[in-house]
Amino acid sequence: MLPLKEKDKPIVQKLLSAGCCARCILRFCCIRVQATYRRPQQDTLEELQTFIHSAENSQSHDAAAPETSGENNQSHDAAAPETSGENNKSHDAAAAAAVTEAPQEPPSKRAKLEPSGTNAASEGGDGNAAAAPRIAAGVKAEKYEFDSLVLSVSLPAQLCVREHSCWLHVKKEVREKGLVLDKDDIIPLKEAFKWIMQGLVSKELGGAVVVTKSALEVGVEFTHKETDADCHFLATVCPDCFKPAKNKQFESMVLVFPCRHFPCPPTQPSSCCSPQGVQCLHLSVFVAGRYNKFCRSLPQTPWLIDGERRMESSVEELIAAPVLSTFRAEGFNFSSSGREDVDVRTLGNGRPFAMELLNPHRSRLSRMEMKQLQQTINKSSDKIRVRDLQIVTRRPIQREDISFIGDIKELTLDQKTPLRVLHRRALAVRQRVVHSMNVHFLDPHHFHLRLKTQAGTYIKEFVHGDFGRTKPNLCELLRTDADILELDVESVDVDWPPAIPE
Structure with missing residues (x-):
């Protein structure tokens, strides 16, 4: 049974009549029981309808609740993933149950997820359940080694307008009933998405845990061309606030616009969102060791003058090539404890160095594998030799x-x-x-x-x-690397020119 209360009946009835999806109705009813969002949408919809029928004013239900079959059953979210299946009969006209902050653009390749081209409104199907295999397929295509991941989803900006319109629609009804519903009380889309999707994606990835903090971040972006123009009126109403590059201001500013600028409740779209791709980014891995240099014509780093290379190789490159290949990283940053001139050898126990591996697809090697990597580097050239090769972490200070x-x-x-x-x-x-x-x-x-x-x-x-x-x-x-983030000059202590009293 859904944990609904008597005060929730007008909200449920109002949103059902507007074509809101079952899970988003739970959000507007401030339901925080995560398991309720993981239930099939059709089951939740039927229980919501039963909940309304049990009200004393059930005679008005037929005018308030939407039909649940035929062409009219198109209560779909403007920002729900495009899917197919059995139970997709209730998507929010205002908001999907899947959203989080837009991910930063990682340097990794994109595994394109092509939309199916089917109309989810007519075929039916749980959008989240069908999106999970697509997300998992995109992650598998990148061939990362991982046990956990962070999942982030970016949905179209117009979703903010549509959800606000839905809230205004409910707000009026709530006030008439003498109830209080603050927008901050509504379950955020981001949270609802986590509750629904984490288990589904984990299952598709063979049990990899979807958590809130992990070395691997997986981002999924959706678009919805049908409703792209839904938020364009904001640029006309307030051109100074809403410019193409000012999307971060969007959510906080949209709240001030009344319903006359946008239908309330929002119109139901005839199509669902299309996933544009999956982007994966792994946190850097750090490898450290010591190197000896035996050649008097080998620079530490690539030697370029006016864009022309002066030496055929460098210490950095001789070490980096096998390391990059082993960790399947997309790039690196090399640093060392000092440096020697091109004509100077480094003998003894060698010079300490560290490499930051960018977006590595492999992040863990056994002690034996690290030893083999060290041997590979040493066999690749007689100009250098490395020792004490190991994976390290950023060194904390106390x-x-x-x-x-x-x-x-x-x-x-x-x-x-x-x-x-x-x-x-x-x-x-x-x-x-x-x-x-x-x-x-x-x-x-x-x-x-x-x-x-x-x-x-x-x-x-x-x-x-x-x-x-x-x-x-x-x-x-x-005895560790350090650098400056910010530098300020607080005073220049010179007794000139003479100070003039204010």
């Missing part, structure tokens, strides 16, 4: 890791002309002094550093080291 910085006074730096200004300043080594430092811990990856330095000190280079051109530097002091 308060005690940075507390010593405040005790450092009058630290003398040797700063070579930074690479960023070398094109306009002569190459030289300049000595500068950091008089004092004060540090404030923010979180395991961020802290606030306040410095008092001698005039002319290159602050950025002191923090990240400029590939070892500034010594000592903060990276060396902390």
Whole structure:
């Protein structure tokens, strides 16, 4: 039984008469029992109708409830996935039960999901149940290795207008009954989508868990050409608020527009949304180790001058090629603890390095597999050799890791002309002094550093080291990589020109 109350009857009746889908009626009734959204829509619709028939004013039901067979049974959401099946008899004219924030564009390839071209209104079928195999097919096509994923869906912007219109339609009825229904009380589409889709997608992917936080993000985007123009009136009514690039303002601003600009309740569309594709993006994987360089004509990174390559290879490329292939990553960022000139060898136990692998399709290797990868790199060239190859995580910091910085006074730096200004300043080594430092811990990856330095000190280079051109530097002091996110000059302590009283 649905957990409905007497106060919900006018809402159910009003939305049924408007052709709203069964699950969205539950949202407007503020039902938070997740299991109710996972039931077949037809079962939920029949129980809603039974609930209305049990009311004392059941004699008015025939005028309020929609027919449940034939061509008139087209209560479909303007933003529900296009599907086919048995039970698709109730889609919301205002909103689907599947939506979340639009995903950022990942660099991964898209596995296109072509619409079936069928009319879900006439064939019937649960849109969410039919969308799940398509989502799963798109993920499988990318061949990621994973145990869990985050699922995000982007639906058309016009959905906000249609849902608001439906709420205004219900709001009037609720007020007449002396009841209160705040829009914030309605179950968000995003939440309803999670409750419905997670189990379906998990089943299609062989048991992979759909969670709210995972290394793999799967995004699905839907469009609906039939209702594309539904929100265009906003640009006419308020051209300053609604511009093509201002979609983020859309949802908050649409609430001020009365029904005279848009039908209330919204008209029922004759077609469903079409999925445009599945986009997958995996969080970066970090690989670290040490390298030796035995060649006096091998740069650390690709050497390009005026767009022309000067050396046939580099340390970075010799290491990266096998690593990228093994992890099936789409790109990488290479960093090391300092660097050597092209004609300098690196012997001993080698130089520490780290690689950030972008969108890896494989994220875990056993110790034996990492050893085999290391051997593959070493066999590929006699110019380099790697050791201690391993998967690492971003190194967190604790308060005690940075507390010593405040005790450092009058630290003398040797700063070579930074690479960023070398094109306009002569190459030289300049000595500068950091008089004092004060540090404030923010979180395991961020802290606030306040410095008092001698005039002319290159602050950025002191923090990240400029590939070892500034010594000592903060990276060396902390024994980990560091860089600046924001830099402010708080004061320049010079007694000139004289201050003029305000």
